[in-house]
Amino acid sequence: xxxxxTDARRVTTHTLQEMKAxxxxxxxxxxxxxxxxxxxxxxxxxxxxxxxxxxNVMAGHETTLPITLDQMIYHASAVVRxxxxxxxxxxxxxxxxxxxxxxxxxxxxxxxxxxxAHAVKLEGGREVIGSVERILTAGIPVMGHxxxxxxxxxxxxxxxxxxxxxxxxxxxxxDAKLLEEAGCFALVLEKIPATLAAEVARSVSIPIIGIGAxxxxxGQVLVLHDMLGINKEFNPRFLRRYADxxxxxxxxxxxxxxxxxxxxxxxxxxxx
Ligand code: KIV
Numbered sequence: 001x002x003x004x005x006t007d008a009r010r011v012t013t014h015t016l017q018e019m020k021a022x023x024x025x026x027x028x029x030x031x032x033x034x035x036x037x038x039x040x041x042x043x044x045x046x047x048x049x050x051x052x053x054x055x056n057v058m059a060g061h062e063t064t065l066p067i068t069l070d071q072m073i074y075h076a077s078a079v080v081r082x083x084x085x086x087x088x089x090x091x092x093x094x095x096x097x098x099x100x101x102x103x104x105x106x107x108x109x110x111x112x113x114x115x116x117a118h119a120v121k122l123e124g125g126r127e128v129i130g131s132v133e134r135i136l137t138a139g140i141p142v143m144g145h146x147x148x149x150x151x152x153x154x155x156x157x158x159x160x161x162x163x164x165x166x167x168x169x170x171x172x173x174x175d176a177k178l179l180e181e182a183g184c185f186a187l188v189l190e191k192i193p194a195t196l197a198a199e200v201a202r203s204v205s206i207p208i209i210g211i212g213a214x215x216x217x218x219g220q221v222l223v224l225h226d227m228l229g230i231n232k233e234f235n236p237r238f239l240r241r242y243a244d245x246x247x248x249x250x251x252x253x254x255x256x257x258x259x260x261x262x263x264x265x266x267x268x269x270x271x272x
Contacts, residue, residue, distance in 0.1 A: 009084065009085050010084075010085060010087070011046050011047065011085060011086055011087040012118075013087065013118075013119065013141050013185040013186070015046070015087070016047070016087070016186055016207045016219075017185070017206070017207065019046070019207065019218070019219075020205075020206070020207040020218045025218065025219050025220065026046050026047060026207055026209060026218055026219025026220075027044075027045055027046050027047075027220065028045065028047035028048070028049055028209055028219055028220065028221035029045050029047075029049070029221065029222055029223075029224050029227070030048070030049045030050070030051040030053055030054075030221070030222075030223045030224045030225075031048045031049075031050065031079050031224055032050060032051075032057070032058050032078070032079065032224075033058075033075065033078050033082075034078040034079065034081050034082040035082065036082075036224060037078065037079040037081075037082035037083055038082035040086070041082060041083040041084060041085055041086045042084075042085075044085075045086050046086060046087065046219070047086055047087045047089060047209075047219075047221075048079060048083060048086045048088050048089070049089050049090075049091070049121065049221060050072065050075050050076040050079050050088065050089070050090040050091065050115075050117065051121075051223065052064040052067050052072065052091040052093050052094070052150075052151070053150075053223050054067055054071070054072070054075050055067035055093075057223065057224075057225040057226075057231065058075070059071075063150065063153055063154075064091075064093070064094060064151055064153075065094045065095075065151060065153075067093045067094075068093060069092075069093055069096050069110060069111070071093075072090060072091060072092075072093050072111065073090075073110060073114045073115050076088070076090045076111060076115035076116075076117045077115040077116065079115075080115055080116040080117055087118050087119065088117040088118050088119070089117065089118065089119045089121050089143050090111045090115060090117045090119070090121065091120070091121050091122070092104065092107050092108065092111070092120050092121065092122045093151075094151040097128065097131045097135075098124070098127070098128060098131070100131070101130040101131045101133070101134035101135075102134065104122070104128075104130075104131035104135055105131075105134045105135050105137070105138060107120075108135040108140045108142075109138060109140070118141065119140065119141035119143055119185065120140060120142055120143070121142070121143040121144070121145055121188065122142065122143075122144065122145065123145040123146075123149035123150075123151050123152065124144075124145070124146075124149060124152075125144075125146055125171070125172070125174070125175025125176075125178060125179065126174070126175055126178055129179070129182050132144070132179065132183070132184060133182050136182070136183045141185045142183070142184050143184060143186045143188065144179040144184040144187040144188070145187065145188040145189075145190065146172050146175055146176060146179070146187060146188070146190075146192075147162045147163060147172065147188075147190040147191055147192040147197075147213065148161070148162045148190040148191035148212070149190065159191070160191075161191050161192065161193065161212070162190075163192045163193065163196055169192075169193075169196050172189075172192065173199070173200060173203070176189075176200045176203070176208075177203070177204065180204045180205065180206050184206060185206060185207075186206050186207040186208070186209060187200075187204070187206060187207075187208050187209070188208075188210070188211065189208055189209070189211075189213040189217065190210075190211045190212060190213065191211065191212035191213065191236075191238070192212070192213050194213060194214020194215065194216060195214075195216075197210050197213035197214050197216060197217050198214060198216025198217065201216060201217045201218055202216075207219055209221050212236060212237070212238035222239065222240075226239050226241075227239065227240065227241060227242050227243075228242065228243045228245045229241040229242075229243050229244040229245050229246050229247075230245045230246055230249070231246070232246050
């Protein structure tokens with residue numbers, strides 16, 4: 001049965017599993033809108049995360065907590081319309097899955113049905129296993145997220161590196177195993193020591209995608225606006241900037257303002 005001309009190229013959860021087995025690193029970035037998702041997809045990214053970091057970079061909130069399920073679905077739908085190849089994973093926002101597995105299932109079903117995305121991601125270990133298992137009963141792939149989990153920022157009190165102490169590291173190792181056994185297809189590990197992340201990547205069969213977790217994992221993820229250099233203020237050690245869009249956009253806008261003021265734009269060639 002043919003399911004469409006683009007399907008053969010589509011990255012799936014199985015592709016990621018095969019990439020881990022073959023030792024091919026997985027490249028993942030966030031995106032939140034149609035135009036940038038289209039660019040990111042056509043440039044060859046494997047996974048696009050419609051992250052709840054949209055709360056920060058798109059809406060200007062200080063934390064990821066305020067973004068709603070409706071807003072995540074809005075961003076995810078736009079991203080889906082822009083992509084042909086990447087696997088699209090959508091964050092379940094704060095308050096839509098914790099402590100309530102039925103609510104978690106309903107939230108995940110809404111994301112899948114209303115946006116057309118391929119998988120959901122949620123933060124936490126043993127405390128969300130019930131939600132992970134219930135979402136999986138509907139055939140919805142789940143990505144886990146351990147280490148620095150920004151939805152718990154008020155519990156942590158700070159964005160410093162997690163799991164440096166053995167007790168927290170041991171808990172993280174156990175949680176990674178639990179999430180794997182529950183059926184997660186991949187895990188994000190955020191801002192933990194590189195040696196711990198590499199150890200977890202070796203100890204589980206599912207792909208481990210790191211952010212601030214070193215090079216010994218199965219793939220990397222960055223927030224698109226950070227790696228494009230749109231945002232100058234955020235400078236963690238793990239961030240590599242691949243462009244300076246802050247300067248490019250500022251210079252372009254300043255040039256436009258200058259030309260409009262000088263009546264240099266539009267020129268005779270730029271009018272009807
Ligand atoms: O929301 C997000 O952008 C994320 C990444 C940092 C992994 O969860």
